[in-house]
Amino acid sequence: MECLICRSETGHDCLAFCGAVICSDCEVRLMEQTADEPGYENQVQAFRQLWQKQLLAARDRHLGDGDCM
Numbered sequence: 630m631e632c633l634i635c636r637s638e639t640g641h642d643c644l645a646f647c648g649a650v651i652c653s654d655c656e657v658r659l660m661e662q663t664a665d666e667p668g669y670e671n672q673v674q675a676f677r678q679l680w681q682k683q684l685l686a687a688r689d690r691h692l693g694d695g696d697c698m
């Protein structure tokens with residue numbers, strides 16, 4: 630799988646949710662980052678897109694077989 634944020638290959642220690650993964654590096658960055666830092670907006674955007682995708686998918690399936698909600 631590739632990291633949602635930095636697109637690098639992720640290992641076993643990655644954070645996985647809703648069919649996407651975030652590598653440990655990005656996970657740490659996200660946890661420590663504040664909105665003032667450069668790059669934050671990009672990461673928020675990546676999350677927004679993922680959430681929107683998941684939301685639309687869930688709606689299309691009528692909240693059927695989702696494995697993350």
Ligand SMILES: [Zn+2]
Binds near residue numbers: 636652655
């Ligand atoms: Zn990453």
